[in-house]
Amino acid sequence: xxxxxxxxxxxxxxxxxxxxxxxxxxxxxxxxxxxxxxxxxxxxxxxxxxxxxxxxxxxxxxxxxxxxxxxxxxxxxxxxxxxxxxxxxxxxxxxxxxxxxxxxxxxxxxxxxxxxxxxxxxxxxxxxxxxxxxxxxxxxxxxxxxxxxxxxxxxxxxxxxxxxxxxxxxxxxxxxxxxxxxxxxxxxxxxxxxxxxxxxxxxxxxxxxxxxxxxxxxxxxxxxxxxxxxxxxxxxxxxxxxxxxxxxxxxxxxxxxxxxxxxxxxxxxxxxxxxxxxxxxxxxxxxxxxxxxxxxxxxxxxxxxxxxxxxxxxxxxxxxxxxxxxx
Amino acid sequence: xxxxxxxxxxxxxxxxxxxxxxxxxxxxxxxxxxxxxxxxxxxxxxxxxxxxxxxxxxxxxxxxxxxxxxxxxxxxxxxxxxxxxxxxxxxxxxxxxxxxxxxxxxxxxxxxxxxxxxxxxxxxxxxxxxxxxxxxxxxxxxxxxxxxxxxxxxxxxxxxxxxxxxxxxxxxxxxxxxxxxxxxxxxxxxxxxxxxxxxxxxxxxxxxxxxxxxxxxxxxxxxxxxxxxxxxxxxxxxxxxxxxxxxxxxxxxxxxxxxxxxxxxxxxxxxxxxxxxxxxxxxxxxxxxxxxxxxxxxxxxxxxxxxxxxxxxxxxx
Numbered sequence: 001x002x003x004x005x006x007x008x009x010x011x012x013x014x015x016x017x018x019x020x021x022x023x024x025x026x027x028x029x030x031x032x033x034x035x036x037x038x039x040x041x042x043x044x045x046x047x048x049x050x051x052x053x054x055x056x057x058x059x060x061x062x063x064x065x066x067x068x069x070x071x072x073x074x075x076x077x078x079x080x081x082x083x084x085x086x087x088x089x090x091x092x093x094x095x096x097x098x099x100x101x102x103x104x105x106x107x108x109x110x111x112x113x114x115x116x117x118x119x120x121x122x123x124x125x126x127x128x129x130x131x132x133x134x135x136x137x138x139x140x141x142x143x144x145x146x147x148x149x150x151x152x153x154x155x156x157x158x159x160x161x162x163x164x165x166x167x168x169x170x171x172x173x174x175x176x177x178x179x180x181x182x183x184x185x186x187x188x189x190x191x192x193x194x195x196x197x198x199x200x201x202x203x204x205x206x207x208x209x210x211x212x213x214x215x216x217x218x219x220x221x222x223x224x225x226x227x228x229x230x231x232x233x234x235x236x237x238x239x240x241x242x243x244x245x246x247x248x249x250x251x252x253x254x255x256x257x258x259x260x261x262x263x264x265x266x267x268x269x270x271x272x273x274x275x276x277x278x279x280x281x282x283x284x285x286x287x288x289x290x291x292x293x294x295x296x297x298x299x300x301x302x303x304x305x306x307x308x309x310x311x312x313x314x315x316x317x318x319x320x321x322x323x324x325x326x327x
Numbered sequence: 328x329x330x331x332x333x334x335x336x337x338x339x340x341x342x343x344x345x346x347x348x349x350x351x352x353x354x355x356x357x358x359x360x361x362x363x364x365x366x367x368x369x370x371x372x373x374x375x376x377x378x379x380x381x382x383x384x385x386x387x388x389x390x391x392x393x394x395x396x397x398x399x400x401x402x403x404x405x406x407x408x409x410x411x412x413x414x415x416x417x418x419x420x421x422x423x424x425x426x427x428x429x430x431x432x433x434x435x436x437x438x439x440x441x442x443x444x445x446x447x448x449x450x451x452x453x454x455x456x457x458x459x460x461x462x463x464x465x466x467x468x469x470x471x472x473x474x475x476x477x478x479x480x481x482x483x484x485x486x487x488x489x490x491x492x493x494x495x496x497x498x499x500x501x502x503x504x505x506x507x508x509x510x511x512x513x514x515x516x517x518x519x520x521x522x523x524x525x526x527x528x529x530x531x532x533x534x535x536x537x538x539x540x541x542x543x544x545x546x547x548x549x550x551x552x553x554x555x556x557x558x559x560x561x562x563x564x565x566x567x568x569x570x571x572x573x574x575x576x577x578x579x580x581x582x583x584x585x586x587x588x589x590x591x592x593x594x595x596x597x598x599x600x601x602x603x604x605x606x607x608x609x610x611x612x613x614x615x616x617x618x619x620x621x622x623x624x625x626x627x628x629x630x631x632x633x634x635x636x637x638x639x640x641x642x643x644x
Contacts, residue, residue, distance in 0.1 A: 117628065117635060132619065132621035133621055292467075295464060297463070298464060308446070308449055309445055312444055
C-alpha cells in the first residue's frame with residue numbers, strides 16, 4: 001500500500017498527469033497534433049532533450065550545472081560533419097566525437113574543481129566560446145552552415161522506425177533507464193547525493209569529490225555527444241546554429257521540473273525526462289495553436305522562474321507535509 | 328582603509344597603463360582606428376555600457392549577479408520605440424513609462440533574489456530569457472525604425488562636440504563612484520558582499536539594499552536601452568545581447584571580486600574600456616566576428632581565474 005502512495009504522490013506521476021492533460025487538450029483543440037509528421041517531430045525533440053537531461057540530472061544531484069551543453073553539441077555536430085566530409089569511416093567518426101565531448105566536459109570539470117571557477121560562469125563562458133567556435137569551424141559553409149550527405153549506414157543508426165515508433169525514442173528511453181538505474185543503484189553514482197547534500201561531509205567521508213565532479217561534467221558533455229550523434233543520424237544532417245539560445249535552459253528547466261534542485265542532493269532521471277517532455281509538448285502546442293513563435297523564449301524563462309521560486313520555497317515546508325520525493 | 332586604497336590604486340593604474348599602451352599600438356598599426364567614425368563608434372559603445380557600470384558594480388560588490396541587463400536594455404529600447412511610434416505616446420511620457428517598467432523588472436529580480444532567496448544566477452538567467460522573448464513579442468520581432476529627431480537628440484545632440492549620451496553616461500558613472508566611495512548607504516554593499524550574515528547581524532537591511540541594487544541596475548539598463556535607440560535613430564532587437572558579459576568582464580578586470588566585498592566603479596570603468604577596445608580591435612582587424620564570441624568566453628574564464636587565484640591568496644582554506 002505504501003508503495004502505491006509513494007508512486008501516486010511523486011513528482012514523476014504529477015508530471016505524467018500534466019502530460020496527459022496537455023495531450024488531451026491538444027488532441028481536442030488541434031487537428032494536426034496527432035498526425036504522424038507532427039508526432040515524429042515532438043518525439044525527436046523529447047528524445048534529444050531527454051538524453052541530455054539524463055546526464056544533467058546526475059550533475060544537478062551533485063550540485064553542478066552546465067549551461068554550455070547546447071553550443072558544445074553544435075560544435076560537436078560541426079566536427080561530425082567535417083569528419084564525414086573528409087571521408088572517415090562511421091565508427092571512427094563516432095568515437096572521435098564522443099572522445100571530444102568527454103574532453104570538453106573534463107576541461108569544464110577541471111576549471112571548476114582545480115581553478116575554482118563558479119559553474120554558472122564557467123559554463124556560460126563555454127556557451128559563448130563554443131557558439132563562436134561552431135561557426136568558425138563551419139566557416140566555408142556560408143551563412144547558414146549545414147552539413148548533410150552522411151553515409152547511409154550512419155543514417156540507419158537512428159533513422160528508422162520500428163512498428164511506427166522512431167528508433168530514437170528507443171535510444172532515449174534506454175539511456176534514461178540506464179542512467180536512472182545507475183543513479184539509484186550504483187555506488188559510484190550514488191556518491192553524487194552525498195556530494196550535493198553536503199560537500200564538506202562528503203569529502204570527510206572519503207568521497208573523491210574532485211574526481212566525481214570532473215566525471216559528472218564529462219558525462220554531461222559526452223551524453224550531449226551521444227545525443228547529437230543520434231540526432232544527426234535521424235535528421236540526416238547537422239547545423240552550426242543548434243542549441244542557441246535556449247537548449248541548455250530547456251534541459252535545466254526540465255530537470256528542475258522533474259525534481260532536481262539547484263542546491264543539489266535531489267533529482268530523478270525519469271522526472272527530468274518527463275519534465276522535458278512537458279516542455280516539448282508545450283512548445284509544440286504553441287506552434288499547433290498558432291501562438292506567436294516569439295513566445296517560446298518568454299515561456300521557457302517564465303516556466304524556469306516559477307519552478308525555481310517554487311523549488312526554493314517548497315523545501316521550507318515541513319517534511320511530513322511534503323508530497324515530493326526528495327531523495 | 329589606506330591599504331585597501333593602495334590596492335585599488337595599483338589595479339587602476341596598471342589598467343590605465345595597459346589601456347594607454349593598447350591605444351598607442353592600435354593607433355600606430357591601424358589607420359582605421361583613429362578615424363572619426365571608429366572613434367565615435369567606440370565612444371558610443373563605451374558610453375552605452377558606462378551608464379550601467381556603476382550599478383552593476385554595486386550588484387557584484389554585494390555578492391550578486393545580474394545576467395538580465397542585456398535583455399532589459401534591448402527590451403527598453405523596443406518598448407520606448409513602440410510607445411513613441413506605434414502608440415503615439417508623447418516622448419517624455421514614453422520615457423517615463425519605460426523607466427517605470429524597467430524599475431518594475433528590477434523589483435522583480437530583487438524580490439525574488441532577496442526575499443524568495445533564489446540563486447541570483449538562475450533568477451537573472453530566467454528573466455534574461457523572459458525579457459528576451461518579450462522584446463521580440465511587443466513588436467513582432469521587428470526593429471523600430473526611424474525614430475523622431477525629437478527623441479534621437481537626447482543622445483545625439485552635441486555639446487562642445489561631445490554627444491549628450493556620452494556626457495550623461497560619464498556623469499552617471501562619476502555619481503556612482505562618489506556614492507560608493509563616500510555614501511554610507513551605498514558602502515553597505517561591501518559588508519553585504521564580504522559576509523552577508525554578519526551584515527544582517529550588524530543591522531544592515533540586506534534584503535532592502537539588494538532589492539534596491541537590482542532596481543538601480545534595471546533602471547540604468549532602461550536608460551541605456553533608450554539612449555542606444557536614440558543614438559541610432561532605430562531601436563534594434565539585437566541591442567544589448569553582450570552587455571551582461573562585457574559589464575562583468577569590465578568589473579572583474581577592474582578589480583572587483585565575484586565573491587563580493589571589493590571593487591570600485593572607476594576600476595570597473597577602466598576594465599570596461601579595455602574590453603571594449605579588445606572587442607573593437609577584433610572588428611578592426613577584420614577577424615571573423617565569431618571570434619568575438621570566443622574571445623568573450625575566453626576572457627571571462629581568464630578574468631575569473633585571476634579573480635579566484637587572487638581571492639584564494641586572501642583565504643586560508
